[in-house]
Amino acid sequence: xxxxxxxxxxxxxxxxxxxxxxxxxxxxxxxxxxxxxxxxxxxxxxxxxxxxxxxxxxxxxxxxxxxxxxxxxxxxxxxxxxxxxxxxxxxxxxxxxxxxxxxxxxxxxxxxxxxxxxxxxxxxxxxxxxxxxxxxxxxxxxxxxxxxxxxxxxxxxxxxxxxxxxxxxxxxxxxxxxxxxxxxxxxxxxxxxxxxxxxxxxxxx
Numbered sequence: 001x002x003x004x005x006x007x008x009x010x011x012x013x014x015x016x017x018x019x020x021x022x023x024x025x026x027x028x029x030x031x032x033x034x035x036x037x038x039x040x041x042x043x044x045x046x047x048x049x050x051x052x053x054x055x056x057x058x059x060x061x062x063x064x065x066x067x068x069x070x071x072x073x074x075x076x077x078x079x080x081x082x083x084x085x086x087x088x089x090x091x092x093x094x095x096x097x098x099x100x101x102x103x104x105x106x107x108x109x110x111x112x113x114x115x116x117x118x119x120x121x122x123x124x125x126x127x128x129x130x131x132x133x134x135x136x137x138x139x140x141x142x143x144x145x146x147x148x149x150x151x152x153x154x155x156x157x158x159x160x161x162x163x164x165x166x167x168x169x170x171x172x173x174x175x176x177x178x179x180x181x182x183x184x185x186x187x188x189x190x191x192x193x194x195x196x197x198x199x200x201x202x203x204x205x
Contacts, residue, residue, distance in 0.1 A: 001050060005085040012085075012160065013055055016078045019159060021135030026067035028076040030104045032059070034097050035083055047086050057082075073135070077159055084162060091165050098169020102177070119143050119150075121178040122203065125171070126152050133157070141200075151189075154199040161193040171201055179205040 001009065035044045051057040057078055065071060084094065122140055129138035136157025143150045152171065165188075172186040183205075190200035 001086045002088070005088065009082060009085040012081050013057070013078055016081065016160065017074055019072070019074050019077060019135075021073045021133060022070040023073045023076060023133050024067065025065040025069040025071050026105060027101075027132075028059070028071065028079060029062050029065070029067065030101055031076055031079050031083065031097075032062060033104070034100065035087075038089075038093075039087055043087065047083060050086060051078075051082055055082075070134070073133070073159070077163065080166070081160055081162060091162070094162055094165045095169040095172070098166040098171075099173035099176075101166075101170050102173035118178050118205075119145070121174065122150050122152070125174050129154070148205045150203040152201045152203065153190075154201070155197075157199065158192050161191065164188050164191055164193070164199060167199075168201060171203065175203050175205055181205045 032044065035047060039047075048059060051059075059079065060071075060075065083089065119140075122143065126138040126140045129136060136154055138152055138154045141151045141153050154167070168186045168188055172184065175184045175186065176182065185204050187202045187204070188199060189202050190196040190198060192199060
């Protein structure tokens with residue numbers, strides 16, 4: 001971790017340790033797998049040593065965590081941001097990780113498969129937020145079939161701005177699967193870290 005990123009993470013981990021919500025155990029398993037894929041087993045080992053020695057942060061035994069088990073969101077959030085800072089990942093890397101999370105989750109792939117309507121699938125994705133996170137609520141606030149656009153709003157969820165990039169990637173992959181449009185994209189148009197009172201994601205296909 002370079003000095004600039006270390007200074008950032010020194011502040012970030014203090015804030016992330018205060019998070020009160022929970023999320024499913026599958027999230028931390030996926031993030032660890034991402035590190036192994038991108039940086040190898042040695043990269044993961046170096047990251048774990050850094051976190052243990054300098055921040056007193058230890059990953060739980062992933063073999064003892066069930067995919068659907070609720071765990072503190074502190075664990076995956078610290079690990080994600082630490083990985084980004086330690087390896088110098090770009091926002092595009094984070095966005096693609098978000099997209100990959102959909103393929104990793106059997107549950108998400110299943111409901112995308114069984115909901116044929118684009119509107120229905122996007123609505124179902126929004127409604128399923130609290131099946132994965134105890135904090136925040138997501139809803140679809142607009143859908144324009146002709147313009148091929150929709151807006152999803154996420155309220156009462158504030159963890160880290162780079163998590164917004166990750167979430168955008170997750171939504172983008174769901175959109176891509178249901179529309180079969182490779183050019184589909186998701187843009188965050190409102191963000192609590194930029195002074196707004198909620199997050200808003202524009203879906204375009």
